[in-house]
Amino acid sequence: MSDPTSLPLSGVRVLDLTRALAGPFCTMVLGDLGADVVKVEPTGGDMIRNWGPFDRGTSAYYLSGNRNKRGIAVNFRDPAALDLLRELAADCDVVVENFRPGAMESMGLGYEALAAANPRLIYASVTGFGRTGPAGGRPGFDQIAQGYSGLMSVTGTAESGPVRVGVAIGDQTAGMWCAIGVLAAISERHASGRGRRVETSLLAGLVGLMSVQAQRYLSLGEVPALAGNTHPVISPYGVFETADGPLNIAPATAEMWKRLCEVLELQQLVDDPRYATNAARIERRLELKALVEARLKERSRSEWTQRLLAADIPAGPINNLADVFADEQVLHSQLVEEVQHAELGAIRQVGSPISFDGRLGGSIRRAPPVLGEHTFEVLREHGYAEADLQALARKGVIVQHAQGIGA
Numbered sequence: 001m002s003d004p005t006s007l008p009l010s011g012v013r014v015l016d017l018t019r020a021l022a023g024p025f026c027t028m029v030l031g032d033l034g035a036d037v038v039k040v041e042p043t044g045g046d047m048i049r050n051w052g053p054f055d056r057g058t059s060a061y062y063l064s065g066n067r068n069k070r071g072i073a074v075n076f077r078d079p080a081a082l083d084l085l086r087e088l089a090a091d092c093d094v095v096v097e098n099f100r101p102g103a104m105e106s107m108g109l110g111y112e113a114l115a116a117a118n119p120r121l122i123y124a125s126v127t128g129f130g131r132t133g134p135a136g137g138r139p140g141f142d143q144i145a146q147g148y149s150g151l152m153s154v155t156g157t158a159e160s161g162p163v164r165v166g167v168a169i170g171d172q173t174a175g176m177w178c179a180i181g182v183l184a185a186i187s188e189r190h191a192s193g194r195g196r197r198v199e200t201s202l203l204a205g206l207v208g209l210m211s212v213q214a215q216r217y218l219s220l221g222e223v224p225a226l227a228g229n230t231h232p233v234i235s236p237y238g239v240f241e242t243a244d245g246p247l248n249i250a251p252a253t254a255e256m257w258k259r260l261c262e263v264l265e266l267q268q269l270v271d272d273p274r275y276a277t278n279a280a281r282i283e284r285r286l287e288l289k290a291l292v293e294a295r296l297k298e299r300s301r302s303e304w305t306q307r308l309l310a311a312d313i314p315a316g317p318i319n320n321l322a323d324v325f326a327d328e329q330v331l332h333s334q335l336v337e338e339v340q341h342a343e344l345g346a347i348r349q350v351g352s353p354i355s356f357d358g359r360l361g362g363s364i365r366r367a368p369p370v371l372g373e374h375t376f377e378v379l380r381e382h383g384y385a386e387a388d389l390q391a392l393a394r395k396g397v398i399v400q401h402a403q404g405i406g407a
Helices: 022-032 060-064 079-090 111-117 142-148 169-192 202-207 211-220 254-263 278-283 285-296 301-310 321-326 328-332 375-381 386-394
Strands: 013-017 036-042 070-074 094-097 122-127 197-201 238-242 245-249 315-317 336-341 345-350
Touching: 013 022, 013 079, 022 036, 022 094, 022 122, 022 169, 060 345, 070 079, 070 375, 079 111, 094 169, 111 122, 122 169, 142 169, 142 202, 169 197, 169 202, 197 202, 238 285, 245 301, 254 278, 254 301, 278 285, 301 315, 321 328, 375 386
Parallel strands: 013 036, 013 094, 036 070, 094 122, 122 197
Antiparallel strands: 238 245, 245 315, 336 345
């Protein structure tokens, strides 16, 4: 386990008023980098706790997005709880929220109110479509954003039609963009002494990822079509069938194309004017794929992978998750870590993909908190006496889970 004081965001305090996935993903990134993240949940819990599948009653979805946080639970409908949150925000470096536009203001937790009390505060928001504009008030849901942003229009095949990405890429992308904005604001604050408002949305986050597909339209007026598992602007490049299943091959340069022809014993294609340039190969993509696959089907994925890699041509299998977590490189990289959960005991989780100073693993300092696990602990640090905590709990203003009662 990493020493939290050795991490870049050590000493940074984050009040996490987010729920579901986009906001929690942002604050999890900040927690991975060493910030002290306090996740605030309503007394009924973050909505994501109700999303399956479940590990002995605990949502796997919740577990996936809430490591390296402490958790408190408050009654958002009680004015005393909102007063308490304003007190916490006054002592924090960062507040992150992903409520619908206007909701934070209605609770007295908007940017203007909190920044007036704490000018150094960095206030970060993730919305579905932005805080303003004709779609500004709409709620943010990942699949809606995937379709709205154009991402689904380039994902899938002619047979399948548009297909969503297999994870909540809109939520997680927005969370990462938001975390990047927070990091920039923290850096600027060292010089300016003042915080900033940081905003992004699921829509903006995905449009920001459209890369060459967006530039094709903006520069050339081309509307990219569904390309399935083939690269939109390089050929041959993508998924190809071998004797025992599919294989990814990525010969991205002219030299790699020549070496591919050598490995496949198709040297005659190198000098064939029909395939002489990448542009020509794109025009004849389907017939070239058939020629390549005819040769690939003579041997297994494993054999071709070894031959291609030996020729310095990128290639690799299409793993399922069981394959991934049994893979030697994944094991070497220590991408899965074990941590003690308050109710589940030892659990395995994917850790942070970022390492510092060559250290592998050890990124998870805290398991995702159970509901209200650290309520008393956090409020004690902000000066609340034990009698006050007990009184607030009796009144239903806060909830403390029994597992952390003595923390």
